[in-house]
Amino acid sequence: MDGYSIFLVMLAVYIAGLVAIGWYFNNRQKSVTDFWLAGRRIGPSALGFSAAASWLTAGGILAVVGYYMLQGMGSIWGFVAPNILALLFLAVLVKKIKNLPAITQPELLEQRYGSIVRWPIALIITVVMILFSVADITGLSLVLQVFYGLDPFYAAAIVAIAVSLYVTLGGLYAVIWTDTIQFAFLAIFAIGMAFATVGTVADGGLSTSAISASVLFGNVPGDWWNPFSIGLPMVLIFCLAIIPGWITEQDPWQKVWAARDGKSATLGMIIGSLMITVVFAACAVIAIALNSIYPEIAKMGFPAGMALAEPALLTFVSERFASAPVVIAFSAIGLAAASMSCTDTFSTSGASCISRDIYQRYIKPDATMKEMMLVNRVSVLFIILAATAGSFVIPNIIDAIHIATFIASSSYFFPLMGGLYWKRATKEGAFTGMVVGFTVQVALVVLDLIKTPPLAPSYLESIHPILMSHGVIVGMSLSAIAFFGVSLMTKPSSRVNLAPFFEEEAEELSRYEAREINEKDPEYSAFLKNVDEKVAGERTHLQLNLLASGNLSWHELIEKLKVGSPAWVTPTGLDSVYRLTHGDMLACVAVTRGTGERDIWLKAEPRLETVGRQKKELFTAYEELKKVLDKKGVNLDFN
Template sequence: MSNTTFQIAALVIYFAGMIAIGLWAKTKNNNLDDYVLGGRSLSPTTAALSAGASDMSGWLLMGLPGALYISGLAEAWIAVGLTIGAWINWKVVAPRLRSYTEISRNSVTVPVFFHNRLRDNTKLLRIFSSLIILIFFTFYASSGMVAGGKFFASSFNLDFHVGMLLIAGITVLYTLFGGFLGASYTDMVQGFLMLGALILMPILALFYVGGPSGAYETISAVNPTALSLFAGTSFIGILSASAWGLGYFGQPHIIVRFMALRTPKDAIAGRRIGIGWMVLTVIGACSSGLIGIAYFAKHPDAALTDTKNAESVFLDMSQILLPSFVSGFILAAVLAAIMSTLSSQLVVCSSALAEDLYGVVTQKPLEAAKGLWLGRMGVLVVSIIAAVLAWNPNSSILELVSFAWAGFGAAFGPIVLLSLFWKKLTNWGAIAGLIAGTITVFVWGNNEALSSTFYEIAPGFIVNLVFAVTISYATYSPNPEIEEEFEAAALAAKN
């Protein structure tokens, strides 16, 4: 049997496992609430690993190693900012959001929570929130499809578009039936795969470059500044990269895991598991990119598949260094990173269409069966649009992810924090902040002079915060019902 046959066999086992989990989860979905939130039944381990896997996507095993391969350790400031942001998110947001979303009329999506928390009778906040989710997640989902296309092009010399459609098709299949639970449990399995791959590969690659000292000497010879956290960047550059951490507070596919925990107390164990997983995987991804510099310098006969962005460095080393069947599971780990994020995004988009926008338009409660099929139709619609956006094989995964990450962080982050911790936030303040933050990201992110100076998430976040607070002060009037819920949520989060 050829090497490719063994690798394909490993991938088939992986694909079959993911589809089986999706079909099992289908039996647990009785209505739309189950489909989009899983009945608030996630254990800390499942919530933590699924949040981490859906967060990191192909960026962790492709985008980040590629960035360090090209530019050196200075690119790791993004990972530093993300780790700090994720810890704060689990520590501060998770327990309060879990308690508040249940107390506030059992809100099962982020737009519905905003609507219920602020008693927005205009329904504008729910509509704008849903539209923002659909717009930015379509970009985000397209990044996963681009990563899938590059994966198959790099690993099997398959046409980019065929690979892209294959990864999209399988992910859509198990998400279509399994919904939130299917996405969460497949994400948990995928999280373990990613962890194993990112521990194994850098350790193995070190043996081929002369160990730590050999790697250090070769990397320094190829790029003398590659191992410096500060070379080639500036104080502003470090702040800009670290600002990625602000994005966590507003990522719907991540914070929905907090909402799905069994109890607010589960956030403590979830934080420890999730951040431990994240630290290990980020170190593994950074090490893979740096050791890749040494490996390809010492083995000039080996070549990178992606010579422009170097986003294939992890894939290429696994193909070269590992036995075929083992490398097949390493390749499955890369697919896991891509598919875990894509499936989570599709579920959130589905809820935005079926639960949020449809509910506002019809103003009628959804029948259980009808809600499930509307959710599934939402998955299909977003998948098709994302596939069209992903059709260009030269798209950068990191660029697509960074724009969507900034959009969510700037649009939703301040509103989530203010909703949870400031009782004077009003619906008009939230609407103003939401719109102002989104516009700032689009304007800043599409202006080369501005975006090259500072990552658009920070100005968008600040503008949102200023508008939300200012307009809230101007429109605030006491509401005993809102204040009672606010105090009840704070108390429940502590108990």
């Protein structure tokens, strides 16, 4: 059996395993929260491994090795350090993020500002996720091309088929648990290659002079180890350009929401940063050894040498293990795992914006979960196909990642973080800040790509250092001016919009008290037997699945509920209606569509100390829902 056949067999087994995980979790989904947020029951270890895997792309690993080879530790600020620091910053922000009542960032921003911001932020996040996926497709294309001479189309086909199958079956559950497996493959590959490259130098393999490991590392120039060799101003520019975009990236926020409690989310982000550090440390060792094996690459300098430095690790694997096709196949699987672990996260995040924040919010508010999953599956394929097309336009791996990050930083860093911490932020300010930042940044990126010759310093950077990184500092500055300026000139947000984000405002909404219910009432006792109750960290998840005797007019149902009781509100559109009885909106009862046309789901996520009260709230919501449907001649049964 030749090397390519071995790879195909190993790939088929690997993908089958991922799909089996997706199928397993498919049968455990009983609510919207189960599909989109893994039931909010993920522990710190799984969360940490998933967070690490989601930010370690195959292309990113190859590019990092290339940057280490040409620029040493001074290159860490372009990718390595922001990865680590962003996860640590997110660990600090967990307390503010964790209890916000949202599944996606566009939904969150609609709760904060109103519907005017949901569709633009959903489109921007989708674009950003496509650009991040470009790096994965490009990286895997490079792997398959060097190892097996395959066309880039096959890389996209492998990722599209595998990811669309297991993600759309198992939702975020599948993403997190397959990420854990994929990170293990990648870590084993990176650490294994560190030993292999150093061992090759020590043995004098590949026509190199045999030198010991101590001599190898002792011969590294002193300035190679200096992380500030690029100068403190450049370090600050890189941090300001990249870290804000990664802090506000949607996919780690969804994982914070998926954690079983705040402590798990915080610990998970810290574990993720440590796991990333281990892999990047292995990459540094690999780069030092490769500089000894291929000294001509380092002599070319940056950026001219990147064309050879980026695939240098793949070249080493092909030459060193030419007689061991199983090792090459395992290496290809390890890097394919890295591509899938990132693409599944990016495609899930982007697809959630398309299916939930655009399709269900604006096109079909009464869409069922079955319809949503179909749209989600198509959206995953769309994102991967768009990323494949983008990989031919942006062939540089790190540049694809940077462009995505810069657009995120300029577009929604200030509206998102300002909305969390600044009461005076308004919908007009958020909308203006997003549009100005996105438009300016995209224009600067396009101008830079058009005007910059191949393998030359960027056009904008040659004009002035402040314009480095595709002028992201300018884009962010204009976004901030628009956001803060317009917010101060417009009417403050309403208390309903502020309540989920500011405790003092929430207290003012605690005006609808639960009515008194006799706990010995047989009807209430029968009701409780049908409530699915699961404890996850500091909260209990209450879920009640109902089946209507006839088809539902969702729009009419929601409007009747709102007329019947002032406690019912729709802060994020008709797809979800909340019974707003107190400031903890996550604990309030919410009604959503179920899997089929006649399914209705009621849910609440109260803190452990308020479970008794919220069970009564759930019963009250059930009775009010039943009363509305009774008038239409529609009965409700427990499902």
